[in-house]
Amino acid sequence: MNKKRNIIIGSIVCVLLMTVVFFVFNHGKSNEQVVTEYFELLKKKDYKQMYQMLDQKTVYTPTQKYFIEKHKEIYDVINPSNIQVKVIDENDNMVQYQISMDTVAGKVKYKNKIEIKNEQIKFNKQLIFDEFSDKNKVKVITTQPYRGYILDRNGKYLAKQGNAYSFGLVRGKLNGENDYAQIAKYLETDVEAIQKKMSASWIKDDSFVPIKNVSEQVKNQLIQQGILNIKGVKINTISMRVYPYDKITSHIIGYVQNVNSEDLKKHKSEGYTSSSVIGRSGIEATYEKQLRGEVGGKIVIVDENNNIIKTVAQKEAKDGKDIRLTIDIDLQQSLYNEYQNDKSASVALNPQTGEVLALVSMPSYSNNDFVLGLSTDKWNALNNDSNQPLMSRYKQTYTPGSTMKPITAAIGLETKTIDPDKDLGAKDKWQKDSSWGSYYVTTLHAPSPNNLKNAITYSDNVYFARNALNIGKDNLFKYYKNLKIGKKIPFELSLNRSQYINKNQKVSDQLIADSGYGQGQILMNPLQLASIYSAFVNNGSIYQPHIVQGKTRTWIKNVFSKETSQTIKEDLINVIADEKGTGHAIYHDSIALAGKTGTAEIKQSQSDTTGTELGWFTVMTTDSKQPLLITTMVEDVKDRGGSGYVVEHTKTSLDLYLSK
Known part of the structure; x- marks a missing residue:
């Protein structure tokens, strides 16, 4: 009898122990843990997994495709880093949190409330971005700084912003493609290259299509040779980096070029855009950060007519610093x-x-x-x-x-x-x-x-x-x-x-x-x-x-x-x-x-x-x-x-x- 009773008591104890162990090791995540995990996925840009954490029955939940597209549309543009999330209040299943992040336009910080039940987040549109709605868009307006000059010891410019000249074609004024061979000879290019540029879908009859950029000296030579006698050939003045002493200082100063896809990937959080330039060699490359300055930006929310509803963040551009060398140019x-x-x-x-x-x-x-x-x-x-x-x-x-x-x-x-x-x-x-x-x-x-x-x-x-x-x-x-x-x-x-x-x-x-x-x-x-x-x-x-x-x-x-x-x-x-x-x-x-x-x-x-x-x-x-x-x-x-x-x-x- 005692033996049977001991077996029963032992079974009860085992059940209790198993219950305690199960409770300790299988206790669900706290609401704070859920919020933290969700925004950790945002840091990794794992938008698909973020969507999986949402309560699928939430009436306002968009489709997964929409959710991913909107996140890419916003976060690829504002380029966030240093994302920090802090839970500041919790009442039953309602959690209030504060999120902050560094962006191309400076720091963005806002608060939001979400409901969490059974480790699932009930979706609201502020989870995508503050004051976001289906009709609104988040837009970034960037301001490029002026690049610093490079000077010799006596203040003579070795690199500065100056003028160059773009020779281009206006399709509506050309004699078809009959003049391409002559234009190609003038501009030291080939007919195929011109044809490729002139076949772009954006071109209209009155569009100026740039073919080649040249210095002032080359521009004057081409004009003297008669390039402007060809109908449809036009010249635009453009602003770009110039090197007044050219070959005399090339190995020291180096040069800049437009950024490419590899540059954008390498410097993805530094405000470079497809229209930026970057130092490729010499002083231009060594002192890229100082010369370039800091890109300015403004993050705004716009309506369907592109009217600004709210400015979320704004940072003024800082012009690059001049670099003065010890070189005596003479x-x-x-x-x-x-x-x-x-x-x-x-x-x-x-x-x-x-x-x-x-x-x-x-x-x-x-x-x-x-x-x-x-x-x-x-x-x-x-x-x-x-x-x-x-x-x-x-x-x-x-x-x-x-x-x-x-x-x-x-x-x-x-x-x-x-x-x-x-x-x-x-x-x-x-x-x-x-x-x-x-x-x-x-x-x-x-x-x-x-x-x-x-x-x-x-x-x-x-x-x-x-x-x-x-x-x-x-x-x-x-x-x-x-x-x-x-x-x-x-x-x-x-x-x-x-x-x-x-x-x-x-x-x-x-x-x-x-x-x-x-x-x-x-x-x-x-x-x-x-x-x-x-x-x-x-x-x-x-x-x-x-x-x-x-x-x-x-x-x-x-x-x-x-x-x-x-x-x-x-x-x-x-x-x-x-x-x-x-x-x-x-x-x-x-x-x-x-x-x-x-x-x-x-x-x-x-x-x-x-x-x-x-x-x-x-x-x-x-x-x-x-x-x-x-x-x-x-x-x-x-x-x-x-x-x-x-x-x-x-x-x-x-x-x-x-x-x-």
Whole structure:
């Protein structure tokens, strides 16, 4: 009997426990949880699942298709983010909540009440949007800001808003398609492209159909050639981004273009529209956010006649900020003019501040062409050009040749492995020992006495090869690291990293010897090389190079001692002052200049006679009242005077700057 009673009691307890467990683990969602879940789905734009949470018996519930379409219509336009929902009151099944969100027109916030029963939401139209009704629509009116200008250090415009000209056709005034071939020839397009544009469904007989945008210069040329004699051809003036110095600054400034579908996807919450432009390269791309400003917008509810019923949110547009560069456009233009027939890179900077005064890559391209719209033929021609006009040569790295010799000398002085007064004995060719086989270091200039000053002045390869071995790998590599060779160069525009050794290369005595005079595995970026040279007139410190006006910062402090810097500077002055110095062609009676030439051999082996040569020249003032340093690299100078070619072409630009 007791046993039976215990079984009954145990069964009752089990039932109670199961009931408690069921209650704990299967208790329905709270109304607050339902509201939260619903709006979490809104964040994910899962409109279909949102509809599934509605009470299907609600008399005002629209169809699922209508529900999804309306949500897309509204939320794709206002582009919400940071959606926040808070339940502020709950009475029986009636829940009051507050919703807020950031939109293209600023923050939107409103309250709504909904009824929830059995975890289902009874629909009302404010669930779609505040004050929404079937006859009303939500509309966004955007206001694009003015894009900031880009100016040089003296306030001259390098990028601004200006006028261009759109040549187009008016269908009702044309002689059919009879003139398409002639129009296509004038505008450097093809008949098929014109036919495609003229077949658009929106075109009426009096519609202006734009075919090609051109600059004022091209417009004038086309008019002189007689394009307006063709009936139906018209010109409209349009406003667009223009670059007054065109090819002279293209690699620095870059260009803007109309946004594409990929841009809209990437920047979906930033207010870009199909009519926006975006920076594609150079300063235009790097400073896109500052230049562009902030888009303004207004979210309104309009009736079926497009009358505004209510303004939900409004945000004023903020115009973009101007960017003032450190560039001196006159110096930039002068260096551009000097090297129009070359593949070259030129850097000019103020060594006392790190301000970049000129940054030139040759050959160049027209950034105005990119804004106006490139034809396929023109684009292909640019890409297939063996001279690579689209490549920014100042970004690249190159074998520095003899321009590394002062750096080797400075490292030797710092480590006390070079005695500047010691005569090593002049040698036209030299090798460490017979283990080098047939390999010798050779030089065109073996001065006597063979001391540091003469070795720099006359650019003796053998002297620096021998001293590189004396300095040793550890000391050389330590100072290369101190000079940040191989590290990212802190600069507003991306630059390739210099290197002193290829990581896959075995470090041999021969390689170290070659590094001493700028061959081996060393590759230098022109801007970094120019910055290192500035240490010789800054008592051993290097200022951070920058192209946008701002605070002057020390990049590398006291990399060389004051005494070492002074010794190298005096030797570099002699390179130009000595009548037989490699840079004497640029000598000035009125101002002391310091400089160094360099010719880098690009060849497969020591016996290769088919290789090419790079010509380098760095020149700098030593008078603090007129601080200037110019470094130029020119490709293919073999049989054109070597580095002497660069010295000759630097003179005009230097004289122009010093005369200001």
